[in-house]
Amino acid sequence: MADSIIDKLKQQFRQGSVLLKLIYINVAIFLLLRLTWVVLMLFNIDGYVILPFIEMPSIPYEFITHPWTLLTYMFVHYDVWHILFNMLWLYWFGQIFLMSFSEKQMVGLYLLGGIAGGLLYLLSYNLFPYFDGKEGLMCGASASIIAIVVATAFRMPDYKVNLLFLGAISLKYIALVTIVIDLLSVTSANGGGHIAHLGGALLGYWFIVRWEKGKDLTAPVNKLIDKIVTGFKPRPKIKVSRPSNRSSSRPETDMEYRACKKKENDEIDSILDKIKKSGYTSLSAEEKKRLFEAGKK
Numbered sequence: 034m035a036d037s038i039i040d041k042l043k044q045q046f047r048q049g050s051v052l053l054k055l056i057y058i059n060v061a062i063f064l065l066l067r068l069t070w071v072v073l074m075l076f077n078i079d080g081y082v083i084l085p086f087i088e089m090p091s092i093p094y095e096f097i098t099h100p101w102t103l104l105t106y107m108f109v110h111y112d113v114w115h116i117l118f119n120m121l122w123l124y125w126f127g128q129i130f131l132m133s134f135s136e137k138q139m140v141g142l143y144l145l146g147g148i149a150g151g152l153l154y155l156l157s158y159n160l161f162p163y164f165d166g167k168e169g170l171m172c173g174a175s176a177s178i179i180a181i182v183v184a185t186a187f188r189m190p191d192y193k194v195n196l197l198f199l200g201a202i203s204l205k206y207i208a209l210v211t212i213v214i215d216l217l218s219v220t221s222a223n224g225g226g227h228i229a230h231l232g233g234a235l236l237g238y239w240f241i242v243r244w245e246k247g248k249d250l251t252a253p254v255n256k257l258i259d260k261i262v263t264g265f266k267p268r269p270k271i272k273v274s275r276p277s278n279r280s281s282s283r284p285e286t287d288m289e290y291r292a293c294k295k296k297e298n299d300e301i302d303s304i305l306d307k308i309k310k311s312g313y314t315s316l317s318a319e320e321k322k323r324l325f326e327a328g329k330k
Contacts, residue, residue, distance in 0.1 A: 051136035052127040055143060056120050059174060063110045070111070088170040089151045091158035091225060107147030109172035119174045126178070129192065129204070130185045132305065132324060140258065141251025142184060142240055143177040146233035150176020153232030154225050169225045176233030179215075183208050183237030188244075191309050208234075301327050 049057070066087075070080035089106035090096050096103070110116035130139055154171055158164045185192075186208035193201040212234055218227040240250045304320050316324070 050131070051139055052124065052131065055127070055140070056123060059108055059110065059116060059120060059123075062108050063116050066109065066111055084170055084172075088172040089154060089229075091155060091164070091167070091169040091171070093155065093159060096155060103148055103151045104144070106151060106172045107143075107174050107177045110174070111172070115173060119178060123174065123178045123181070125194070126182045126185050129189065129194075130181050132308075133185075133188050133301065133327075137255045138249065138251045139181065141254040142180050142237065143174075144254055145240070145250060146180025146236045147174070147177035149180070149236035150229030150232035153235075154229040157219075157228045158225065163220060164224075171225050171229060173226065175226060176229040179211065179230045179233035180237035180240070182211065183234045184240050187238060187241040189305060189309070192305075193309075297327070 066083075069083065073080045073082070085095065086099060087102060087105045087109050089102050090099065110119065127139060130142075134142075151171070158167065158169065186204040190203060190205035192204050194204065194207070196202050196207075212231070215227040215230040215234070218224065219231075221227065236250075243250050300323065304316065304324050307315060307320070
């Protein structure tokens with residue numbers, strides 16, 4: 034039975050969306066961390082000894098000696114409520130994000146948001162006198178998720194979601210309240226975490242600003258990921274065949290490509306406007322298919 038459950042989880046992971054994969058990775062690391070913690074405690078070893086190697090430090094020297102923590106910290110949770118809230122937040126807003134952007138852009142923004150949050154956290158602890166004599170270790174996916182939340186809110190500001198006891202609320206107000214709470218909490222007990230949230234929010238906003246100008250901030254990150262992934266895969270044998278005749282279609286020009294992309298973006302914007310006005314259920318089968326296909330690119 035255990036084998037069948039594991040096999041089913043593996044299958045779901047392989048066939049699932051990038052959003053599901055991100056959630057699975059976070060949950061798997063959480064369970065592994067908690068299990069490691071239990072084993073260490075059985076040998077009377079404080080589980081905290083492993084945290085400096087996976088969480089983001091506020092001391093520059095520790096960061097220089099553990100630079101990988103800028104990536105690992107955004108996948109680390111060791112409190113049940115912490116990971117539950119973050120994963121629900123990621124799932125809800127991730128689905129909306131994928132209505133306008135691709136899965137690759139979600140991964141890139143998740144990583145860039147986490148990096149921006151970690152660097153702002155490190156900078157703030159060593160720039161502002163308020164943090165003199167204070168040391169900290171930071172973990173959690175919050176900065177990465179806030180980047181996705183803010184990007185989604187700026188892309189579809191009037192898209193409404195139903196909140197318990199509050200009813201339908203526009204994304205722009207959810208993002209605004211979140212940012213204000215973080216600004217007012219930078220001197221709280223978890224000030225470092227709120228500073229990281231602001232770093233993620235700034236990155237999410239900058240992503241949209243560049244996107245509207247035709248630039249994709251996540252492109253370099255995704256190219257690097259593709260190179261890393263393909264580097265571990267065996268290269269397929271390439272079979273070269275010559276065309277049977279010379280009448281091949283000419284390459285598409287840059288102008289034609291841009292015109293085609295603009296037409297596609299206009300179609301998606303029209304569908305999103307329809308969702309804002311009448312809801313997702315008002316879409317035709319063809320429009321739903323078009324939106325789904327655009328989210329996969």
